[in-house]
Amino acid sequence: MEVHFVVAQEDGRSKKFRLANEEYVVIGRSKTLCQVYLEDTLCSSTHTKISVQNNAIFIEDMNSKNGVFLNGVRILKQRIYIDDKVRFGGSILFINHSRMDEKSVKASTYHGKGSRRNNLTLELDSKSSSHTFGSFKKVLIGGESNRGQKRSPKKEDRTLVSQMQIKNAYLIDLSIALIVFILANVIFYQVFPDHYKVAEELSIFVRMFKGTAIKYTLASFIISIAVHFINIRIESGSIGKRILGIN
Numbered sequence: 752m753e754v755h756f757v758v759a760q761e762d763g764r765s766k767k768f769r770l771a772n773e774e775y776v777v778i779g780r781s782k783t784l785c786q787v788y789l790e791d792t793l794c795s796s797t798h799t800k801i802s803v804q805n806n807a808i809f810i811e812d813m814n815s816k817n818g819v820f821l822n823g824v825r826i827l828k829q830r831i832y833i834d835d836k837v838r839f840g841g842s843i844l845f846i847n848h849s850r851m852d853e854k855s856v857k858a859s860t861y862h863g864k865g866s867r868r869n870n871l872t873l874e875l876d877s878k879s880s881s882h883t884f885g886s887f888k889k890v891l892i893g894g895e896s897n898r899g900q901k902r903s904p905k906k907e908d909r910t911l912v913s914q915m916q917i918k919n920a921y922l923i924d925l926s927i928a929l930i931v932f933i934l935a936n937v938i939f940y941q942v943f944p945d946h947y948k949v950a951e952e953l954s955i956f957v958r959m960f961k962g963t964a965i966k967y968t969l970a971s972f973i974i975s976i977a978v979h980f981i982n983i984r985i986e987s988g989s990i991g992k993r994i995l996g997i998n
Contacts, residue, residue: 752806752858755850760791761841775802777813778839781996793817793840796996806858810837832861916995923991928979935971943967
């Protein structure tokens, strides 16, 4: 079984990729963590994952900020079929069955009772001549192509990578707070040198906690804590997260 996909982006660009059984791709804004990279500001660094498992196609939200929508309904993980439309950020993904063999088309077709198509899907179809879906015909001929890779054996491995990235980002943010603490102390030492002359035989680090110098050390600590909390509450992501491309 081999399934062909198209991702139509809001700016008219598109990307194609194909997956065989037991292969997957991660889609998002990170060039290092994703097999399908999108320049979509509404997408997270690792936004969604498409996989083929036991001849069934699945889409999974990778803890994205703005979510994954299957035919207008927000989902976490769901099986998808031909004619389904998946939206993430400003992009739309669909299955390009015209390039698939009969066996793959049959396995990817919904055979249940009723229709999977809702009002949002119909509304999107009515806009097929718009800038988003106007690119679909072009995509069937050209566009960027990516090949999926063998799926990782365990979901825990992916979770571990994500946790490590978050941990590393937090360590960067803590390092920034430490740098602010040191710089604040240096400034206080330069401006108020007399307050650090107590027990001059001791190291400057020890003198920071002696006599009146301790109040400047405390002030430096408060400043660094304030900077840290402002940093981690930035809506677009802390400095550490932006350095590592985490949304």
